[in-house]
Amino acid sequence: MRIGQIASFLGVSKWDHKPLNDELVRQVEKAIGDKDGVLVFDPSGFHKSGRSSVGVARQWCGRLGKVDNCQIAIYMGYVTQHEHASVDVRLYLPKEWTTDKQRIEKAGVPKGTKYKTRHELSLEMLATHGKTLLHSWIAGEDEMGRLYWFRKALHDLNERYLLAVPSNTLIRDLEIDAPVHARTGDPKARPWIRIDQWVAARESDEWTEINVRDGAKGPLIVETMKRCVVAKDENKKEGHAEMFVVIRYRDRDANRIVKTDYYLSDASGDTSLSEFYRVAKAEHRIEECIQRGKSEVGLGDYEFRNWCGWHHHQILSLIACLFLIVEAQQGKTNHSGDHCATDPQRRISDPASSLRMRYQLPNPSRT
Secondary structure (H helix, E strand, C coil), rough: HHHHHHHHHCCCCCCCCHHHHHHHHHHHHHHHCCCCCCEEEEEEEECCCCCCCCCCCEEECCCCCCCEEEEEEEEEECCCCCCCCEEEEEECCCCCCCEEEHHHHHCCCCCCCCCCCHHHHHHHHHHHCCCCCCEEEEEEHHHHHHHHHHHHHHHHHCEEEEEEECCCCCCEEECCCCCCCCCCCCCCCCEEEHHHHHHCCHHHHHEEEEEEEEEECEEEEEEEEEEEEECCCCCCECCCEEEEEEEEEECCCEEEEEEEEEEEEEECCCCCCCHHHHHHHHHHHHHHHHHHHHHHHCCCCCCCHHHHHHHHHHHHHHHHHHHHHHHHHHHHHHHCCCCCCCCCCCCCCCCCCCCCCCCCCCCCCCC
């Protein structure tokens, strides 16, 4: 196939990437599926120049750490004790795009596409693939956890979540006695307090140490704490009861706190701190998935400006990532002591035999 044909296949041909995406999810579940798996949502930016690339706008780009001209993709990752992989992606279209009919037509955006927030796109991916991928948790960074309605939506779906939240999130501690009026003796509402201020007021004996693993300089230890709280909803009223989880990391040599992460969860109060830490650690794996895609299979290296070209490149990159994962797993299971004599008649096994994508045209209809 010539370069021109490849470019046409990726950027112009109207084949539907969604059936391939469905098969990718099934293959990921087959390769690394686990009932204790964690589904993770994370936005990632692609720096772009100009205005023609679909979805490009001046917006916050985490990769650059500032507001700049970029595209934003929302990735859904799957993390288990076996491995981690990106399984789906949605392109975020700012309102300036969805309200500009001429612009979206030029970029090939499907007719009827409406504005959706990053959180709505995440729920869309969960609805599409959540039943296929065995999991017991939903996780995400603080951009995902900061909105109460998103946490409530997951709670109403009976999804157990652990979502990072910003340090200025306001909570009410349900494990302290409510104050009372001095004259009437009637209970008053517990005060609202920022979570970083609440943490700063804790005594040293309130923290629980978890020995995560043995490191080169000794055991790696994190300090954790949990508390039943309520946070404010979008109407500045109390939301449902949640577990507030704090995980902080201490520099062993300097004996100082180097990082503190804050989370809210709808898990039961008897959930262990070690389980919370496991899920928090899984949340960081999505960044590794995206970085692996960008560094090993060219996830961010594309020149297509239109809708179909962008999605074609993304799904094929995610499939390539899974291929590398499966190959690495097979390499680990091969016995290093197998040094049998070379046999020219010996059949060479297909390295991708366990990773077959069932995709035929015409595309099946999707509901």
